[in-house]
Amino acid sequence: MTTNVAARPATNLGNWQAWLPKYGVYLAIVLLVLYNIFFTPYFLTWSNLRIQLIQVAPIVIVALGMALVIGTEGIDLSVGSVMALAAALIPLYLGYGVAAAIIASVLAGVAVGFINGVLVARVGLQPIVATLALFVGGRGLAVVISHGQLKDIRNPDFVNLGSGDLLGIPVLVWIAAALVLVVGFLVRRTVFGRRLLAIGGNRPASELAGLPVKRVLITVYIVCAVLASIAGLLSVARIQSSDASAVGLLIELSAITAVVVGGTPLTGGRVRVLGTVAGALLMQLVIATMIKHNLQPSTTEMVQAVIILIAVYVARERKTR
Amino acid sequence: MTMGTAEKTPAPVAVAEDVRKAERTDRIVATVQRQGALAVLVVVVLIALAAFPNFRSFDNTATILVAATPPMLIALGMTFVILTGGIDLSVGSLYVLGGVLAAWASQWGFAAAFAAPLVVCGAIGLANGLLIAYTRVAPFIVTLAALLGARGLMRAISSEGSETYLVKSDPFRDLGNGSFLGIGYQVWLVVVLVGLGMVLLGRTRFGHAVYAVGGSEDAAALMGIAVRRTKVWVYVMSGLLAGVAGAINAAKLGSGVTVLGTGMELDAIAAVVIGGTLLTGGAGTIAGTIAGVLLLGVIQNLINQVGNVNSNWQQVISGTFLALVVVAQTYLVKLRRVS
Numbered sequence: 102m103t104t105n106v107a108a109r110p111a112t113n114l115g116n117w118q119a120w121l122p123k124y125g126v127y128l129a130i131v132l133l134v135l136y137n138i139f140f141t142p143y144f145l146t147w148s149n150l151r152i153q154l155i156q157v158a159p160i161v162i163v164a165l166g167m168a169l170v171i172g173t174e175g176i177d178l179s180v181g182s183v184m185a186l187a188a189a190l191i192p193l194y195l196g197y198g199v200a201a202a203i204i205a206s207v208l209a210g211v212a213v214g215f216i217n218g219v220l221v222a223r224v225g226l227q228p229i230v231a232t233l234a235l236f237v238g239g240r241g242l243a244v245v246i247s248h249g250q251l252k253d254i255r256n257p258d259f260v261n262l263g264s265g266d267l268l269g270i271p272v273l274v275w276i277a278a279a280l281v282l283v284v285g286f287l288v289r290r291t292v293f294g295r296r297l298l299a300i301g302g303n304r305p306a307s308e309l310a311g312l313p314v315k316r317v318l319i320t321v322y323i324v325c326a327v328l329a330s331i332a333g334l335l336s337v338a339r340i341q342s343s344d345a346s347a348v349g350l351l352i353e354l355s356a357i358t359a360v361v362v363g364g365t366p367l368t369g370g371r372v373r374v375l376g377t378v379a380g381a382l383l384m385q386l387v388i389a390t391m392i393k394h395n396l397q398p399s400t401t402e403m404v405q406a407v408i409i410l411i412a413v414y415v416a417r418e419r420k421t422r
Numbered sequence: 423m424t425m426g427t428a429e430k431t432p433a434p435v436a437v438a439e440d441v442r443k444a445e446r447t448d449r450i451v452a453t454v455q456r457q458g459a460l461a462v463l464v465v466v467v468l469i470a471l472a473a474f475p476n477f478r479s480f481d482n483t484a485t486i487l488v489a490a491t492p493p494m495l496i497a498l499g500m501t502f503v504i505l506t507g508g509i510d511l512s513v514g515s516l517y518v519l520g521g522v523l524a525a526w527a528s529q530w531g532f533a534a535a536f537a538a539p540l541v542v543c544g545a546i547g548l549a550n551g552l553l554i555a556y557t558r559v560a561p562f563i564v565t566l567a568a569l570l571g572a573r574g575l576m577r578a579i580s581s582e583g584s585e586t587y588l589v590k591s592d593p594f595r596d597l598g599n600g601s602f603l604g605i606g607y608q609v610w611l612v613v614v615l616v617g618l619g620m621v622l623l624g625r626t627r628f629g630h631a632v633y634a635v636g637g638s639e640d641a642a643a644l645m646g647i648a649v650r651r652t653k654v655w656v657y658v659m660s661g662l663l664a665g666v667a668g669a670i671n672a673a674k675l676g677s678g679v680t681v682l683g684t685g686m687e688l689d690a691i692a693a694v695v696i697g698g699t700l701l702t703g704g705a706g707t708i709a710g711t712i713a714g715v716l717l718l719g720v721i722q723n724l725i726n727q728v729g730n731v732n733s734n735w736q737q738v739i740s741g742t743f744l745a746l747v748v749v750a751q752t753y754l755v756k757l758r759r760v761s
Contacts, residue, residue: 176562178688220745225756227701229509229562230748233688238741245735354566367560402574406567410553413563 125415126363126379133386141393151271155339157385158277159184159332161378163352164359165284166325168377171360172288173301173321174369175221175228180356182239183213183326184333184349189243191259191334192252192343199258203334210330211323213239218319236353243345251344254337263338273335280328285374287324294372297321301369358384358405362412384408451754458750459697459713466720474727482723484605488674490719491608492517494712495667496690497697498619499660501711504694505623506656507636507703508561512550512568513664514686516543518679519576520668524594525587525678526579532593535673539665546572547661551654565657569687580680587678598673608670615663620708632656636703692740693718696747700755717743 137144163180170177187206194205213235220231254260265272288294296317299307308314329349337343363380365373384405391401454461470477496513503510520539527538546568553564580587589595597607623629631652634642643649672678691701697714699706718740725736 220749224749225752226748230691230695230701230744233691234741234745234748236741237688237692237744238738241735241737241741245738354570357566361563367563397578399574399577402570402577406569406571406574409563409567409570410559413559414557 123364125412126376126383130379130383130386133383133390137386137390137393141390144393153385153389154274155271157381158271158273159336159349160352160355160359160385161277161381162280162332162335163329163349164356164363164377164381165280165374166328167353167356168360168363168365168372168374169284169288169297169321170228170325171357171365171367172297172369172372173318174304174367175318175321176232176357176367177217177322177325177329178229178232178353179213179217179235179239180325180329180332181349181352182236182243183210183329184336184352185240185243185345186210186213186246187330187333188337188343188348189247189345191337192254193246195254195256195259199256202259206330206334207327210326210328210333213330214323214326215319217326218322221322222315222318240345247343247345249346251342253342255341259338260341261338263335263341273339276331276335280331281374281378284328288372288374293317293320298370298372301371303370355381355384358409361409364412367413380412447757451757454754457698457710458747459710459717463713463717463720466717466724470720470724474724476727477724484601484609486716486719486723487609488606489723490715491606491612492667492671493686493689493693493719494612494715495615495663495670496660496686497693497711497715498616498708499656499663500687500690500694501697501699501706501708502619502623502632502656503561503660504691504699504701505632505636505703505706506653507639508554508653508656509565509691509701510550510657510660511562511565511687512546512572513660513690514688515569515572515576516546516661516664517668517671517686519543519546519572520665521672521675522576522580522587522668522678522680523665524669524672525589528587528589528591528594528672532591535589535591535594536666536669539669540662542575543572543661543665543668544658545661547658547664548654550661551657554657555650555653576680580678586680589672589676589678594673595676596673598670598675608674611670615666616708616712623708628652628655633704636705638704689718689740692744695751696744698751700751 143149163184167177167180186209190205190209191202194202217228217232217235220226220234221228224231262272262276267275288297296307296312299310299312300314300317304314332352333348336348340348359381360377361367361380362383363373363376363378365371365377387404387408388401391404476482496517500510500513520543523538523542524535528535550561550564550568553559554561597611600607602610623632631642631647634645634647635649635652639649642652693714694706694711695701695714696717697706697710697712699710721739721743722736725739
């Protein structure tokens, strides 16, 4: 939003300045894990790691989509509402089978993403306003659909998605890992990924180069919303109930935090998929560590705020160099 | 222009005609953009007057106005921030923090109940402004961090949100519940503050600087406007107003409620945008924001009046409204640029 008035002089004080923004997240994770191994009882137990992974999976899935959108210099505030919509639709369609429920909630994601994409790409709205409209309206609609009631989900196949195991690892984690690979492939190895980065880097230039800018933008918002709807249905499967007023509340903030801490610049043109996963893991570890050491949620929130600021400040040095 | 003259000297007249037409479109578009929210508000109120007998009562009007006071103050600060091309996501948290602080500090009297939220929320606003102006980190991120930080602070002073402080100062509680000429004190306070805001924005050097910074930061800097100082001040104002809004709400409720205020920042942004202020900065009015806030308030009031309609429709309607308004605005801006 701010434009850089004065050009900063090149700072090249040492290697670590180039190194820190790129690998700082991983370093922080390693340090935090080491600290936990030595000072937190029961940290290295499988049940603890399992819980951490299950908790972080929906955030990772949403953050992947958010990273793509941020890569195009956009932002998507509506992801939490999409999760709520997906959650609200599941009990309605579960009667027709698990597949029908999943298709219905993913289609809701496609619809929301399409609206976002059209508003951003065709109408030319700023992404923050376009997605704000659905942030406000989407959750309202979800609560209207579900009549504001919490509904229990008892379908064993569907619940299995959220609490079942495959080869000893939760299904939820497998799905998140698969989606990470898919998005990583999408960004690095496909024409779509190249176009996405080009648009984020310089939209007028991409238009002049003949890229289908509008189509790519619409697709990006659809992908983001679909990932959010998958996260929504997985959370429902995990909690075994659908509560449209609570699912995915404030997840847009967690997702943006994960992306930013992971080193993806908000100015677009660059997507760090693994960094995003690491960002989500780092925030999860920070929260878990503080809970284990009996620090209050209030302290946790303030620490999160500081981490976001540090991450963005560090990333800024690289951007202006 | 008559056809006769046009036939004799076609070129200059046609050009003059074109220019005049362009000017007219420009004027109409500008008016619609500025007064659109007001027009919609008038239409909605007229429909409500015709359809709902309870709507026109004095009590109901007072209810709408009182309910609109905190959003109005927050949206007022947000208008300044958005006019500079920024955004302030922290106001929802600051609003809650202000309420809790006011209730907590009311044990030392009326002045303390106002001073505590003003000092703390003002300081957080100052921190926002300094970070945004001097490190050039995006306002979105800085104020997002402030949102988390302020919420953390609020929970820290309220035993993790479990303790609700009661307002101990009677004069302070009167502020929230008493009335003058049948209209609540807080409404009068807001009217004064909004009036001051209008004077500040329209009649002072600072107001011009706000518009200039939002229009083009580079140009403003070249003109010798203190861009950074202007930015710092708008975030301080936004923080202060959010704090006052929280204090007023605490006075009304008689306690510092810790669970309100989520999403308040987005409601404020929605009201500002509906009021015709461009999110890109540089264009917009406080009058538009007033219309935007009242419009959202009236819609909510009407939904409450209908009774058996699910109150969640209010969000759906607000969202739709927001989308329609911004889409219309974008087309108006394009129309203006073409003409």
